[in-house]
Structures are given as structure tokens and as C-alpha cells.
Amino acid sequence: MDREKIVIIGSGLAGLALAEMFPDSILIEVKRQPGGLFSKDNCPVSGNIGSEMINKLLYGKKVEIETAAYRLDSEGVWVINRNGSKKINGKVILATGFRERTSVELGIYGYRPAGIFPFTAAWDLVNMGYLLGEKVVIYGYNHYSLSLASKLSKLCDKIYIVYSRESLVHSLDEALSLGVDLIQGRIKWVEGRDRISLVKTDSEEIKTDALIIAEFAPWNQLGAEFLAGNAGMILESPLKVVESSMLLAELLKTGGNMERIRGNVPVLPKFVSERFRKVMLGVGTGIRVTVGGHVIITEEPYQVVEIPPGKPIVEVA
Amino acid sequence: MGKSFYTDFDPFLYMNRYDVIIIGAGITGLMTAYKLAHHDLKIIVVEANPEPGWGVSKGHAAVVHVVQLPFSSKKSKMAREGNKMMEDICRELGVRLERTSTLIVATKIHHLLALPFMALYLRLNLGRDFPVKLRGRRYLRHEEPNLTERALGAIEIYGYGVVDSFDLIYALYEFSAANGAEFLFGERVIDVEIGNDEIKVKTDKDRLLTSNFLVNAGGLWADEIAGLTGDEITFELGKGVILVFDRRQTKRLISPAYLKPDPKTKGGAIMFTVEGRGLWGPNLRTAKNKEDVTVEEEDIKALTDKFGPLLKEDLGISIKAYAGIRPIPPENDFRITYSSRSRRIVHILGTESPAYTASPAIAEKVVSMLASSGLRLVPKKKVFPREPFPRIRDNPEGGKGEIVCLCSMVTEEEIREAVRRGSKTLQGVMFRTGAGMGICQGGRCMAEIVRIIAEELGTDVEEVTLRGGNTWIVRK
Numbered sequence: 001m002d003r004e005k006i007v008i009i010g011s012g013l014a015g016l017a018l019a020e021m022f023p024d025s026i027l028i029e030v031k032r033q034p035g036g037l038f039s040k041d042n043c044p045v046s047g048n049i050g051s052e053m054i055n056k057l058l059y060g061k062k063v064e065i066e067t068a069a070y071r072l073d074s075e076g077v078w079v080i081n082r083n084g085s086k087k088i089n090g091k092v093i094l095a096t097g098f099r100e101r102t103s104v105e106l107g108i109y110g111y112r113p114a115g116i117f118p119f120t121a122a123w124d125l126v127n128m129g130y131l132l133g134e135k136v137v138i139y140g141y142n143h144y145s146l147s148l149a150s151k152l153s154k155l156c157d158k159i160y161i162v163y164s165r166e167s168l169v170h171s172l173d174e175a176l177s178l179g180v181d182l183i184q185g186r187i188k189w190v191e192g193r194d195r196i197s198l199v200k201t202d203s204e205e206i207k208t209d210a211l212i213i214a215e216f217a218p219w220n221q222l223g224a225e226f227l228a229g230n231a232g233m234i235l236e237s238p239l240k241v242v243e244s245s246m247l248l249a250e251l252l253k254t255g256g257n258m259e260r261i262r263g264n265v266p267v268l269p270k271f272v273s274e275r276f277r278k279v280m281l282g283v284g285t286g287i288r289v290t291v292g293g294h295v296i297i298t299e300e301p302y303q304v305v306e307i308p309p310g311k312p313i314v315e316v317a
Numbered sequence: 318m319g320k321s322f323y324t325d326f327d328p329f330l331y332m333n334r335y336d337v338i339i340i341g342a343g344i345t346g347l348m349t350a351y352k353l354a355h356h357d358l359k360i361i362v363v364e365a366n367p368e369p370g371w372g373v374s375k376g377h378a379a380v381v382h383v384v385q386l387p388f389s390s391k392k393s394k395m396a397r398e399g400n401k402m403m404e405d406i407c408r409e410l411g412v413r414l415e416r417t418s419t420l421i422v423a424t425k426i427h428h429l430l431a432l433p434f435m436a437l438y439l440r441l442n443l444g445r446d447f448p449v450k451l452r453g454r455r456y457l458r459h460e461e462p463n464l465t466e467r468a469l470g471a472i473e474i475y476g477y478g479v480v481d482s483f484d485l486i487y488a489l490y491e492f493s494a495a496n497g498a499e500f501l502f503g504e505r506v507i508d509v510e511i512g513n514d515e516i517k518v519k520t521d522k523d524r525l526l527t528s529n530f531l532v533n534a535g536g537l538w539a540d541e542i543a544g545l546t547g548d549e550i551t552f553e554l555g556k557g558v559i560l561v562f563d564r565r566q567t568k569r570l571i572s573p574a575y576l577k578p579d580p581k582t583k584g585g586a587i588m589f590t591v592e593g594r595g596l597w598g599p600n601l602r603t604a605k606n607k608e609d610v611t612v613e614e615e616d617i618k619a620l621t622d623k624f625g626p627l628l629k630e631d632l633g634i635s636i637k638a639y640a641g642i643r644p645i646p647p648e649n650d651f652r653i654t655y656s657s658r659s660r661r662i663v664h665i666l667g668t669e670s671p672a673y674t675a676s677p678a679i680a681e682k683v684v685s686m687l688a689s690s691g692l693r694l695v696p697k698k699k700v701f702p703r704e705p706f707p708r709i710r711d712n713p714e715g716g717k718g719e720i721v722c723l724c725s726m727v728t729e730e731e732i733r734e735a736v737r738r739g740s741k742t743l744q745g746v747m748f749r750t751g752a753g754m755g756i757c758q759g760g761r762c763m764a765e766i767v768r769i770i771a772e773e774l775g776t777d778v779e780e781v782t783l784r785g786g787n788t789w790i791v792r793k
Contacts, residue, residue: 030720030723068720068723068726070713078713080713081717081718081719082718082719083717084717085713085714085716085717099756099757100760102637102758103637103638104617104636104638105634105635107614109613109617110611111610112610112639113783114784114789115789115790118757118763120757120761121761121763121764124763124765125763125791128764128768130779130792131791131792132791132792193608194788195787195788221723221724221756
């Protein structure tokens with residue numbers, strides 16, 4: 001059994017970046033095309049464009065497409081494709097991206113009509129060339145919703161972004177310059193028997209024919225130990241996705257005893273060892289964070305910090 | 318009532334002459350069709366929705382019940398009869414049915430003290446078919462590790478089940494269709510005329526059907542169908558919300574102990590599906606109207622307050638909440654009755670919970686009522702089985718295919734097969750395959766599913782709807 005082999009689930013940005021660091025790894029992709037959602041993302045974050053980074057990283061990579069990972073065990077991962085199922089032994093890293101938060105989590109009540117799209121479904125349909133509606137409400141302001149809004153801005157009569165938290169990497173002006181209406185608040189109610197007709201926020205009513213849910217949560221679908229990219233922590237910047245994968249790769253290469261990082265601040269990787277203690281913090285600029293007992297104030301979104309020796313705890317100060 | 322919707326002679330009319338017309342393709346209508354399809358009969362089922370099981374049945378929580386109070390009621394007796402019949406039906410149709418038990422859990426000392434009396438009462442009424450046991454703390458810790466530490470004791474009632482409820486609906490439909498039953502979907506019955514030797518039915522698509530017998534299995538709309546035959550019933554509309562979780566939380570069904578059970582409250586339970594998802598509910602409230610399938614904040618709060626304290630912390634993530642509406646007749650019991658105008662018409666009224674469990678017994682009763690009114694039941698020489706619908710998730714190591722839905726592990730071939738079996742909508746494919754029902758809420762698979770549906774139907778993606786009518790998904 002080859003204990004050292006790295007098996008990466010998901011050939012999006014995080015998975016491709018990892019594969020770059022582990023040339024002998026196996027890269028599994030469930031879709032027909034590798035590249036994940038960043039392959040269609042043309043919205044720059046401080047000059048970096050996701051689709052361009054995907055194209056560069058894809059060069060020379062071997063990806064097992066149309067192959068789904070469906071179960072983990074202590075030795076590796078079970079995958080299935082048109083030829084059958086098989087077990088791949090090795091160290092499994094899940095780079096399968098985020099999920100959308102559910103209506104129950106978000107506190108959205110009312111009817112369940114047609115025209116409500118989880119972001120990823122909307123993203124796919126728009127990239128296939130379809131229109132989702134004339135007056136579109138996007139719930140959540142972040143890199144992904146802005147990138148989708150920029151695609152929709154030429155196609156829809158009206159785009160609203162309802163948000164309760166601001167993006168860590170994009171200013172509100174960037175949405176305004178696309179002609180998007182920004183509404184601060186939370187969506188509470190959906191109206192419409194057949195097609196969605198109205199959403200109510202805590203302060204406004206918006207007539208609409210499509211609602212896109214762009215509030216995200218990390219998604220460890222198979223219960224893996226090692227997580228990369230949005231599967232482990234929501235990251236709004238393609239460059240930072242790559243950087244977080246680099247940190248995980250360095251950690252795994254350096255080795256040592258892995259200790260899980262605790263605390264209420266999202267971090268990547270999820271572990272430190274006695275030999276490698278760098279992690280990326282999933283917070284924006286100017287946040288007071290206690291890192292292993294030391295208080296720091298972040299100077300940029302997704303800052304990388306070194307956790308001092310001792311218990312690896314990262315908490316909001 | 319329209320008086321002259323048929324003319325003196327209409328050749329079309331005679332072509333459409335049936336032994337039995339069944340109005341409604343929910344669980345009771347389908348179960349009746351299934352029973353009748355074993356006999357040499359010409360039958361047709363008329364359903365207003367685009368697919369079977371989209372009315373009251375859709376809100377069903379997939380539990381095969383045992384205890385329904387009061388024990389003297391028709392629904393209580395028929396649920397226990399139906400429970401016993403369900404196993405053979407599921408086996409014949411290849412539908413998953415997992416047997417389980419229910420724990421009625423006491424977390425307060427005065428509830429604990431009452432458990433022996435409740436157990437005795439249950440034993441006296443349930444008899445040997447459904448054993449009842451008293452359970453102590455140690456048993457609960459060992460058998461149900463996710464149950465709260467505050468659980469002091471419980472009554473365990475055996476004989477419950479969890480059924481793949483949509484698969485049963487579709488299996489009954491497929492079996493009946495394979496054995497000659499005709500189905501009309503997307504047509505609402507708007508008039509019924511009772512002649513001397515035939516019954517005439519008109520649909521909103523101007524179709525005329527005639528038959529010797531008529532079964533009203535209209536579910537939530539059975540009151541209006543009864544009105545068309547000159548009979549009267551008024552339903553109270555009860556709304557129940559069910560909360561769906563991404564994982565199964567318990568091995569058994571869990572229900573809190575009450576000292577004074579209210580027959581009108583469904584009580585609800587912590588449940589699970591054969592797919593391994595957790596369910597909480599339902600609650601019971603008054604619906605504003607038959608289309609009031611809204612979920613409100615107070616529904617979620619009621620369910621969370623009731624069931625949350627029964628479990629430990631790790632509850633899983635709630636995927637969604639949905640509402641179902643139950644037709645409750647004044648006597649709060651099933652009413653299975655001949656029409657006051659003709660004994661060739663049978664009404665199935667008040668098909669609220671536990672009608673799903675009781676449906677085999679209801680169908681048997683309906684068939685026997687039709688027989689005593691003169692319907693000739695000649696068993697078919699050969700009955701065709703339901704075509705098995707293999708699912709990759711049941712045996713992934715032995716299967717192959719491209720996975721479209723990761724959460725529920727559904728292949729492209731399963732999506733195509735669902736369309737070939739008659740699902741033309743996204744919702745139909747989701748119900749039939751389980752695709753898009755997981756924690757990603759269809760985020761990962763919705764685009765691919767509608768593309769496959771369109772390809773299989775030979776139409777454009779923008780023609781595919783969520784559930785028919787004006788429920789369009791995308792435009793070009």
C-alpha cells in the first residue's frame with residue numbers, strides 16, 4: 001500500500017493548486033470538465049482572475065473526469081464512474097467547494113415556488129447561456145455574487161443584491177458600477193405559487209422572478225480530515241484559494257504530528273504540526289484575533305499567520 | 318351541475334367506456350388502482366396534477382404507523398390493517414420498507430411514572446401484533462446514543478416502518494399501468510353525471526369518460542368531487558410542517574411522552590427516511606386555504622422547541638422545511654362511503670394521516686364495496702410485475718455510472734430512466750430519483766438534471782418546468 005500517495009477530490013482551483021505541489025497525486029473530478037466554478041470566473045480580485053489561473057494550472061495535469069468520490073475509509077477513497085467502482089488508497093484531500101446555506105439556516109420562510117436557485121445552479125445555467133429571470137434578486141454580497149451579477153448585468157432588466165454582510169474583497173461601489181441595486185437587510189419571506197413573484201426583506205418588498213442564494217458554508221461532504229479551498233473555509237479570492245492550498249501542501253510535505261486548530265475563527269489548513277505552523281485566517285482587514293495567546297490585528301483579508309508553539313487556538317479577540 | 322355536456326350520440330364516448338373511473342392518483346387512488354389492476358377490468362385514473370402523488374401524499378413523512386388514537390376509530394383500525402399489508406405490497410413492487418420501532422420518551426418524572434399505565438393501555442389495544450415494551454435509561458443510553466441525557470425512560474412500540482414513500486407512489490402507478498390501467502394526468506374533473514346504467518365524467522380538457530363505477534379519491538379536493546355527485550362534506554384544513562435534516566439522528570422513531578394525548582394533534586416525531594435523512598414533525602395548524610403550503614417562522618420554532626430537547630447537540634444541518642395540507646372531516650375520521658345518489662360511486666374522504674399507512678386497507682374496502690354493488694372481479698391470468706428500478710446507491714461497489722447528484726448518489730442513467738418512466742418535470746425527476754434532495758439543495762446538479770430531462774424528452778431546456786404550469790425554470 002502506498003501510504004504517501006495524495007488523492008485530491010475536486011479539480012477546481014484549490015485541487016489544481018494542490019496537484020501542482022504534488023505532481024504524483026491523483027486528481028478526481030465528478031464533472032465532464034475540470035476547473036470547477038473558477039474556470040468561468042472573470043471577475044478580478046486585486047488583478048487576479050480565476051479563469052486565467054485555472055487555465056495556467058490545468059496545463060499538463062491529468063484529471064480523472066466524470067468520476068465521483070462517494071465514501072472514505074481509513075485507507076483511502078471509493079470512487080465510481082462509467083467503468084465501475086474502485087478503491088484508491090492514499091491520503092485523501094477534499095477540494096470539493098462550498099455549499100449554499102439552506103433556507104432554514106438563513107431564516108427564509110414562505111412558499112417554495114420555481115425560480116429559487118442555489119448559487120452554483122444559477123452559475124451553471126447562466127454559463128450554459130440561459131436567462132434566470134428579468135428581475136433577479138441575489139442574496140449575499142461576496143466575490144461569487146458579484147461575479148455572477150457582472151454576467152447578468154447585460155442580460156437582466158434589474159439586479160438586486162440583498163446583503164447583511166459586506167464582501168471581504170470587493171467594495172460596494174463595484175456592485176453599484178454594474179448598475180446593481182444594493183439593499184441592506186435579510187430576506188425573510190418568499191411569495192409565489194408557481195414562479196417566485198416577491199421577496200420580503202426585514203425592511204422592503206422586492207418584485208422579482210428569480211432569487212439566487214449566494215450565502216455559503218464550507219462543505220465537508222465525505223467527512224474528510226484534510227480540506228482545501230472552499231470545502232474548508234469560504235474564500236472570496238482566487239489567489240488566496242491557491243495560497244491556502246500551498247499552505248496545506250507545505251504542511252503535508254513538512255510532516256510531523258498533526259494537531260487540529262481550535263477556536264471560532266475559520267482557518268486553513270485545519271491543522272498545524274510542531275514543524276509547520278502557518279495558517280490562513282478567514283477574516284477581513286482590521287479584525288482583532290487571538291492567535292495562540294497573542295493578539296494581532298489583521299492587515300489584509302485572509303492574512304497568513306504563524307501560530308506560536310503551544311495549544312493551537314485561534315479566536316476572535 | 319351541468320346537465321347537457323354530452324350529446325345524444327358521441328362515438329368517442331363509447332370508446333372511452335370504463336368499468337371504473339378513479340379520480341385522484343394519490344396513495345388511496347393508486348392503491349385502489351393497484352388492487353383493481355389484478356383483475357380483468359378496464360380502469361382509468363384521472364389526476365389533476367402532472368404526476369402521481371403530488372397532492373396530500375406529497376406531504377407524507379414516509380412512516381408506516383401503528384398507534385393512532387382513539388383506538389376505536391376507523392383510521393386507527395385501518396392503519397393497523399394497512400401496516401400489516403404494506404410489507405407484501407412493498408416486496409411485490411420492489412419498494413424499500415425498513416421496519417423500526419417508536420420510543421415514547423419521558424423526560425419528566427411524572428411522565429416516567431405514567432409510562433407503565435400507558436404501556437398497559439397500549440398493550441390492551443394493540444394485542445400481539447405490535448409488542449409494547451418498557452425501557453429504562455440504560456437501554457436508551459446504549460441503543461439511542463443521540464438521545465438526551467435527560468431521557469428517564471420510554472415505551473417502545475414495535476411494528477412501525479419507514480417506506481420509500483415516493484417510490485411506493487410511482488411503483489403503484491407503474492404496476493397499474495403495466496397491467497392495463499389508463500392514466501390521465503393534468504386533467505381536473507369538472508362534472509359528473511349519474512345515469513341509469515352509466516356514470517359520465519367530464520374533465521377541464523373537455524374529455525368525456527363513461528363508466529359503470531366511480532371512485533372519488535380526490536384527497537384534498539375530494540369535497541369538491543363529492544359536490545359534483547350531489548354529496549356534501551366540508552373539510553377542515555390542517556397544515557403540518559416537516560423539517561428535513563441532512564442526516565439520520567436516531568435508530569428508531571422518537572416521540573415525547575404526553576399525559577393527555579389530543580386526538581387532533583398528530584404529535585409528530587423525530588423520524589428518518591430510507592435515504593438516511595432526519596425528519597422532525599409534523600406540527601398541526603389551520604391552513605388558510607388548500608394552497609397555503611407556506612412555512613412560517615413559528616412552525617420551525619414549534620418543531621425545534623418540541624424535538625430539539627430530545628436529542629444531544631449534534632443534530633445535523635436542516636436542509637429544508639415543507640408543508641402539507643390534510644383534509645379533516647367533521648368526525649375526524651376516514652369516511653369511506655357510497656354516494657347518497659348511487660351505490661356505484663364510492664367516496665374516500667378525510668384521507669389525512671394515517672391514510673398512507675391505511676391505504677391498502679382503504680383500497681380493499683373500496684374494492685369490496687364496488688363488488689357488492691355489482692363490479693365483477695375476475696382475477697387476471699397473468700399479472701406483469703413492476704419493472705425494477707435499480708439505484709446505484711443500493712450497491713455502489715457493484716455498479717457503474719456517471720454520478721449527477723452527489724448528495725443522494727444518483728446517476729445520469731437513473732435520471733434518464735425517471736424521464737422514460739413518465740417524469741417530465743424537475744420535481745418529478747427529483748421525487749423519483751432522490752436527486753437534488755440533499756444538503757446542496759440541487760445546487761450542484763440542477764443544471765445538469767434539466768439538461769438531461771430536455772435531452773431525454775427531445776425538447777429545449779427552457780421547456781422543462783419545476784412542476785408543470787407556469788413553473789418555468791430558465792428562459793433562452
